Amino acid sequence: MSDLNKLGLAEARDLLRKGETTSVELTESCLSAIDAADALNAFVHKTPEIALERAKAADARIAEGDAPAMCGLPIGIKDLFCTKGVDSQAASRILEGFKPEYESTVSQNLVDAGAVMLGKLNMDEFAMGSSNETSVYGNVVSPWRRGNDDAELTPGGSSGGSASAVAADLCLAATGTDTGGSIRQPAAFTGITGIKPTYGRCSRWGVVAFASSLDQAGPMTKNVRDAAIMLEAMCSHDPKDSTSADLAVPNFEAMLTGDIKGKKIGIPKEYRMDGMPGEIEKLWSDGAEMLKAAGAEIVDISLPHTKYALPAYYVIAPAEASSNLARYDGVRYGHRATLAQGDGITEMYEKTRAEGFGPEVQRRVMIGTYVLSAGFYDAYYNRARRVRTLIKKDFEDVFAAGIDAILTPATPSAAFGLGEMTDADPVQMYLNDVFTVTVNLAGLPGIAVPAGLDKQGLPLGLQLIGRPWEEGDLLNTAYALEDAAGFVAKPAKWW
Ligand code: GLN
Helix, strand or coil, X not given: CCCHHHCCHHXXXXXXXXXXXXXXXXXXXXXXXXXXXXXXXXXXXXXXXXXXXXXXHHHHHHHCCCCCCCCCCEEEEECCECECCECCCCXXXXXXXXXXXXXXXXXXXXXXXXXXXXXXXXXXXXXXXCCCCCCCCCCCCCCCCCCCCCCCECCCCCCHHHHHHHHCCCCCXXXXXXXXXXXXXXXXXXXXXXXXXXXXXXXXXXXXXXXXXXXXXXXXXCCHHHXXXXXXXXCCCCCCCCCCCCCCCCCCHHHCCCCCCCCEEEEEHHHCCCXXXXXXXXXXXXXXXXXXHCCCEEEEECCCCHHHHHHHHHHHHHHHHHHHHHHCCCCCCCCCCCCCCCCCHHHHHHHHHHHHCCHHHHHHHHHHHHHCCCCCHXXXXXXXXXXXXXXXXXXXXXXXXXXXXXXXXXXXXXXXXXXCCCCCCHHHHHXXXXXXXHHHXXXXXXXXXXXXXXXXXXXXXXXXXXCCCCXXXXXXXXXXXXXXXXCCCXXXXXX
């Protein structure tokens, strides 16, 4: 069978169980697709030996009738996850050569579920960015292009390697992480599905920390069913992460009935931003019509503190990042600067951090230490925390009023060109997160589903935001939306 790499998780799983293909065949198909796609720069550490060894083990388990949920399915892992004995660099120079002695809980859960790791995926440095241009490995390229224009586009960020790899069929699915939108924005830019679960669903243990109160892992997949399968495999209660929830993980796939009759879907008026492109407005109202046609009730709602979300996020996330990144000191991990005669420990820290961190990471560390400094702590950090509470309360109020899910655009535009934002004010880049950061600040589950193409033929996504811990219900609403939207476009292969 050819083109096995083009399958999704559910399709491949069913073929494996029927004995119509093997994990080794699936894995080899992905490995050759990866080798032929270096132009995309998505996989930055390839692990073919590990992949084939796991694929053989998976085939043996399937033959014995002992196949766990993801048995034999080849996936990519974002470079932010620590993987035992395999480079885990968070796309930063400062972690060059770092091969952890341990496996993150999420990637271990995937191993335990039988998944086959193909390699590590490119991303923005320490997951800070929206275009994958802050990576030490160089930017990822999206497999999508605008019509016949061969200008290279961003796949979004920070999980841009994951997005490109899934959209270009280099793997069946991939892990991502999302602190302010890094699963949902790249998923929307590349026409794939990505879900950020409720804060606490996936263990953060062994995932390189960016902003600990916002970070969550999640799957990036070719469709909603695959997201349900992979999310279930990734989640668990983990005593090694004190914020991991001690809650049973439901069978998400079994909840995909497509029946959303009587569900109340909120349309928040504050997400109708000034200057929003007409195409995004139309996509959003078409999405609402689709859910209505499927039997849902559409309700206008208000989330009054939305406009403060982006500024609050860009205080809280850098504050936590500056603290988390203090551990990169040239002693414990990775890169250490070459020192001059007479240099002491202070010079060692300074030189190592100046060389090891790229400009965006340095900007975040500086903003973070500033907003946490004695004179400004109350004015910035504490105020941002209060705003965060109000944003969370906006959502609690609409859920208490009976809203089941909220529909918004996933991004304010389609993918932009690589390099297009280089000279822009960094705030221009931060605006990409305007529809997604609220969800992280409130700790809620959010999913991006591809719903249409813009006039240049680029994917556009819609976001659904769910009640806490109700990912199953959210996935089911997304499943109904996916069915109605009928998005089947794929990028034309040029790489
Ligand atoms: N683009 C956002 C940022 O740079 C979000 C990143 C993320 O979710 N990891 O902070």
